[in-house]
Amino acid sequence: MKKTIFSALLLLPLLMLSACRSALPGEEVMQNLINRSADLDSYHQFVALTTTTAKEDLNGATAVNEQYTTSDATLFPEEKSGYGKRIDKNSNYPATKSDFYVTPEVGYIRTDDTDWTAYATPDVPLATLQVYPLETFIELSQIIEEYGTLELDGDEYLLSFSGSDDALNKELNYLFQTLPTEQTDYEIAIHLDAESFYLTEFHYRSTAIHSDQKTTVTTELTGEFDLYNQAQKLKTVPDFNPAESIAETADSSF
Template identity: 80%
Template structure:
């Protein structure tokens, strides 16, 4: 009889110890910042789309769209990286750019044209990233105060949906955009519960300008992986050769 009672007591204790306890939001954010500060390398895929729906003088609805996708492998401490980027405006053909950035010089080319060397590597590196990892980390820290933080399986999920004046000001300051009062947000951010690395971001803002009869929707998504495991930069290829091809991505479009 005593053995049965002992087993009954041990079972809930075992189940309790097997469960992962969610940490407070402040601690999760601090772990995110600390772990991300010493990164040797990572890979990111970022897509940014802006869609404007507007009524013209005739009353017809006009839709215009701009989007950018960038596939980049980066080495923060060395300030180097490589990858590809596509830019498209609904009124113009898409352009495809490739980048290969070393500590001494950055190379880029558009639509398979000749490679151009930049004495300041920061220029092609910034163009490659669209938004760097640091921007997404700052976005995570901003919305943590407004969002719901939940531990779901092996990840933390930050979620916010709605509008908030204070949040609106902080986000527009981060992205260096002009704030609009009629802005609704739908944001989800995923963090690995074990490493606290950022794994995915889904961001959507909708600005309604009633006086101009327009709606502007911005969608920003990011996927992050290969933390400290990205493929190292190879020796700089011979960019003078028309047939030379730099290795510019861990994956391709």
């Protein structure tokens, strides 16, 4: 009995040490995020983007338009290949579904189960597929680390910002290529795994008021990232139609 108690007492400090992780400085956390993400050979991401525009007309009535996009992609950066699907919906129109398959030489897109269309480079389907690439959210993390707060919460780092800031507003408008406005409030939360420093999920919401246009634009961006260096390639290649025309596009890497 005494031996059992003594063993338990020896284990207790070890358990306490393993449970109490020391928080790293923000710059070191960001550098770890950048370094680990740069060496990825594969990952999976799911991103949803919703934009709601409320505009008041001359009679005081408010018209609301909503657009949303969901993207489910598995990517292999080193091989410049990937596959996935995307759904687009405008509240005034039916939804469309697109499938993607990308090789280092050619990118293929199929919309609403029609025939596959080939593109000269993977840039076109990948840019459409991802909504925003992983690199965008790494840049977003760096911006929030500068203007917001970073804390170690259990087994993850939480980056967050709530409110408005002119300098932050300019950087985010540049990052997402959106129209700037002086009246924008943000609610942002980004989660990083405390051990691997990989981005796991994020929640982004901005509310921009354009007083001169009597318009309020609300943008909600959410996402999840997983299967780092564990994503599986397609077992079979889709049955492409070789007769499909190839679109002329500029060549560049993603």
